[in-house]
Amino acid sequence: xxxxxxxxxxxxxxxxxxxxxxxxxxxxxxxxxxxxxxxxxxxxxxxxxxxxxxxxxxxxxxxxxxxxxxxxxxxxxxxxxxxxxxxxxxxxxxxxxxxxxxxxxxxxxxxxxxxxxxxxxxxxxxxxxxxxxxxxxxxxxxxxxxxxxxxxxxxx
Numbered sequence: 001x002x003x004x005x006x007x008x009x010x011x012x013x014x015x016x017x018x019x020x021x022x023x024x025x026x027x028x029x030x031x032x033x034x035x036x037x038x039x040x041x042x043x044x045x046x047x048x049x050x051x052x053x054x055x056x057x058x059x060x061x062x063x064x065x066x067x068x069x070x071x072x073x074x075x076x077x078x079x080x081x082x083x084x085x086x087x088x089x090x091x092x093x094x095x096x097x098x099x100x101x102x103x104x105x106x107x108x109x110x111x112x113x114x115x116x117x118x119x120x121x122x123x124x125x126x127x128x129x130x131x132x133x134x135x136x137x138x139x140x141x142x143x144x145x146x147x148x149x150x151x152x153x154x155x156x
Contacts, residue, residue, distance in 0.1 A: 005096045017093055025084050032078040037114050040068045045076060051116045054123050066121060068112040085110050 009015045021029065039045035049067030050058045072082040084090065085107065094105055124132075130142045 005093060006099055009097060015097070020089060020093060021084065022089075025080070025087075028080040029084055032080045033112060036068050036071055036076060036078055036112065039076070040065050040114070041117070047073065047076075049111075051118055051121045064116045064118045064121070066114060066116045066123070068114060071112050072110055081110065 005015045005017060036045065040048045045068065047069040048058065048065040049069060050062035051064035051066055052062035053059070070076065071078065072085065091102060091105070094107065095102060098105070130139060134142070
């Protein structure tokens with residue numbers, strides 16, 4: 001039996017963490033997500049990602065949304081997102097997977113993807129650290145670098 005989630009990840013390339021969201025938190029998060037989606041679609045929450053644009057700037061020329069941004073912002077008034085994101089159980093898993101201490105964590109970018117109402121929508125695949133035009137060898141080299149703790153910097 002593996003001794004940690006990190007060991008499982010290293011062996012399998014993925015990890016499933018049962019009960020990372022407790023049942024009572026799951027109910028609260030589901031309700032908060034539904035309210036945030038409703039606010040985004042109604043226009044009362046402007047921090048959204050719009051269909052027709054994958055990257056900022058986002059604008060009102062595209063009424064449909066594929067993402068809700070800044071879901072921990074106090075103005076959204078959904079504290080359950082921040083409560084879960086900063087929970088001891090999530091922090092413990094992050095520390096285990098990253099093999100670090102809590103003071104070394106910088107957790108950010110907690111946004112929510114949603115299903116657009118339009119059916120003709122797709123995001124193009126992207127990775128911040130690998131060129132879109134990378135060939136298989138370049139992708140494998142990048143993966144190997146990351147597995148050994150060395151980040152890549154693109155100059156594109």
